Amino acid sequence: MNILHIIFSIEKGGAETYLFNIVENMKGDMNFFVLCDHKGGNHKKIQDICKNVDIIDMKNPFDLKAAKKVANYCKENDIHIIQTHFLRENYIAVLSKLFxxxxxxxxxxxxxxxxxxxxxxxxxxxxxxxxxxxxVSEAVKKSLIEEGISEAKLQVIYNGVDTKHYKPIENNFFKSKMSLNDSTLVLTTISRFNKEKGHSFLIDGIRELEKYIENFKLILVGEGEEQEAIKQKVKKYELEEYIMFLGYREDILEILSITDIYISPSKNEAISFSILEALSSGKVVVATEVGGVPEIFKKGDIGVLIPYGEPEVFAQAIVHLYTNEKVYEKKKMNSRKIVVDNFSLNKMVKETLNLYNELLNE
Known part of the structure; x- marks a missing residue:
């Protein structure tokens, strides 16, 4: 079976993680091909795991020239299925059906x-x-139905994470390497810096948390256009001693290993790879009740859901977990199991492969 993935560029987001997971882990008689408009920030990673990666110019969603190139590429490589990831590629793939x-x-x-x-x-x-x-979630499905897209076209397949990689580990060395002592409460957020990810609200919450807890650190992992604005807000609130900006990192497992509570402060979220990775690593999560995130929490008692934009509620949720060891430990015990049972990489790959087979057998 030959599958072509079309994505505008390979960057460092959730769609790219999804693509890497499919290409690297789907076994059997499978050949993957990838088309991009240009080389993005994470292009080398897809080249390392897929031997068929090519570039074609995709000027706009209605680019007929690109559509014809896609059609020719599919014929030359005997492609059975095109899988697309964003609007531009979606439209170009459909237009390729003309040819x-x-x-x-x-x-x-x-x-x-x-x-x-x-x-x-x-x-x-x-x-x-x-x-x-x-x-990637029931919330996404609902939003498309509300747009008037036929429900018969839609299938929910949850994002999955590699539970063999993301697992609970002890890492005292890494904690000392980060200049953190054993009594420090470690909070972590891993996401790109844009407005949808809620960093501004998170800093408001940290400002409130400072009133209740003294010995804590917030680790921020990621890059993006909002990063400098967030740094300025931290400086304005005089919170520098509480917050560490680590930038883009590959050692996510090590960072999660020293995390006590994972924070997802998003304004909107279809479903979150970072939440699932934290849970698979045995971490308790505090997350905003937005998009598809509540679907994760419905699977088990794994943390605390909070409304977006209410710093006091955020602070109280952290304090509640920090001061109630039995509550915290119970949630921590549940975290990994709900991922293994519902959001594993194996489950996602299997369901996607079944979909491919169904389409080819129609």
Whole structure:
């Protein structure tokens, strides 16, 4: 089976993690191909795990020239299914059917739809020519139904994480390396710095938490356009002693190993790889009650859901976990199990492979 993934560029986000996981872990008689518009910040990683990575120019969602190139690429490489990841690639894949009508197309909906006007119209129109839309959460599925996309086209396949890699480990050496002592409460957030990820609200929450707990550190991992603004806000509130900016890191497992509570302060979230990775590592999570995040918490008692934008509630949630050891330990014991049972990489890969087979057998 030959599967072509089309993604505008390989960066350092959730869609790219999804793609890496599929390409690297789907076994059997499978050949993967990847088309990008240009080399992104994480392009080498996909080249390391996939031998068929190529570049084609995708000027806009209605680029017929690109669509014809995709169709020719599919014919030359005997592609059975195209899987796309964002709007531009979705439309170009559908347009490629003008030149290669028999190709199967899977859209992957990584985000909760909040489209207006023309985009909403064209999404509904173009969805009629795809074979299936993978929704990474029920919240994503609901948002697409509200846009008028046929429910028959939609299938929820939750993102999955590698539970063999993300597992509880002891790492006292790493804690000392980070200049943290054993009594320090370690909070961690791992995400790119943009407004949707809620860093500004998180800093407001830390400012409130300072009133109740003295010995704590917040570790922020990631990069992005909002990073400098957040650093300035930390400086303005005089919170420098409590917050560590680590930038982009590859040693996520080590960082999670010294984390006491994982924080997800997002304003919107379809489903969160970082939450699932933290849970698989045996961590308690405090997260905003947005998008598909509550679907994770419905699987077990694993932390605390809070409303977005209420710093006092955030602080009290941390204090509650910090001062109630039995409550904390109970939630911690549940964390890994809900990922193993519901959000494992094996489960995601198996369900996606089943979908591929179903499409080819139609």
């Amino acid at each position: 290669n009508p028999k190709i199967k197309i899977v859209w992957t909906a990584h985000l909760i739809a909040d489209n207006k006007g023309k985009i909403k119209f064209f999404n509904k129109l173009f969805s009629g020519f795809v074979d299936k839309i993978i929704c």
